[in-house]
């Protein structure tokens with residue numbers, strides 16, 4: 332978070348986190364495609380030749396003024412592939428909220444659990460209190476065959492009490508519900524942070 | 527509050543702008559920018575007006591963090607933190623300032639590296655003095671209770 336009272340700007344960071352291929356980049360691509368151009372910057376993707384995220388994707392959203400303050404959101408994705416662990420922690424630095432993108436396919440359960448666990452570890456290492464830190468859960472790929480039920484995923488990931496949304500990000504379903512919940516949660520936290 | 531939260535008042539912002547502008551006027555500088563490790567662009571000075579400083583800040587922070595991590599994995603102690611890119615037409619330096627900030631300087635090719643390094647060091651010290659100085663002079667307006675609900679309403683009107 333960076334508050335610039337000189338310009339009346341509130342700069343906030345949200346990171347899309349989750350296992351490889353769960354659809355993090357797809358969320359940002361859809362947001363970029365469906366947001367009025369004057370409100371968004373370029374979508375920057377540091378990716379491999381196979382379209383896999385290498386370091387991060389980045390997209391800035393500039394909201395209209397609210398009570399003389401202009402909120403700006405920097406959205407990032409982390410690379411989900413296992414061997415990019417070091418990068419993931421770097422990207423989480425300074426984040427004000429996380430969207431955890433779950434791959435709902437039954438065969439990906441262990442990857443989701445592993446990713447969730449390391450995310451919590453990183454957040455704790457970065458000094459966050461998990462009981463208050465905004466984490467929004469997105470159950471993605473609901474359109475795929477062989478997905479686990481939401482109640483089963485909820486139980487397996489122990490995400491009780493977190494805002495949760497079903498999504499099929501490739502066609503946009505649930506993408507903005509998730510984003511709005513994340514933005515609202517982060518704004519809610521700013522209030523307590525600056526008192 | 528976590529370490530990465532930064533709050534700047536109008537006078538601090540002004541002091542930082544002045545420091546960058548002075549840097550920019552001493553040589554053929556394209557861009558001088560302060561960002562933080564979370565990728566926030568804090569303030570910048572440029573003699574072109576088309577640079578996407580938000581994206582540059584995000585990338586420079588990623589670059590610096592990745593470089594530091596490579597150093598750490600090789601056993602470095604995070605002492606010297608400078609990234610240099612030499613292009614045909616320009617030179618770009620990214621230096622770490624204090625714990626969590628970075629200063630990016632883009633100059634014409636003929637500006638000597640030695641000058642740039644010294645300038646980065648001096649400006650870095652000035653930046654730390656400003657950031658470390660007293661709290662913002664104008665008290666920040668508190669976020670009123672209906673800030674969050676006005677914000678939520680705006681989101682619903684966009685998407």
Ligand SMILES: Nc1nc2c(ncn2[C@@H]2O[C@H](COP(=O)(O)OP(=O)(O)OP(=O)(O)O)[C@@H](O)[C@H]2O)c(=O)[nH]1
Pocket residue numbers: 349350351352353354355356357358382383384385408409410411412471472473474475498499500501502
């Ligand atoms: N059917 C379906 N496919 C999806 C959905 N979301 C993403 N995909 C596809 O899944 C693949 C991976 O999506 P990405 O967004 O690149 O995944 P990622 O999480 O960014 O992956 P990494 O960068 O490797 O961590 C792409 O082919 C997407 O089109 C979805 O909701 N349904």
Ligand SMILES: [Mg+2]
Pocket residue numbers: 355356357383384408409410411
């Ligand atoms: Mg990706």
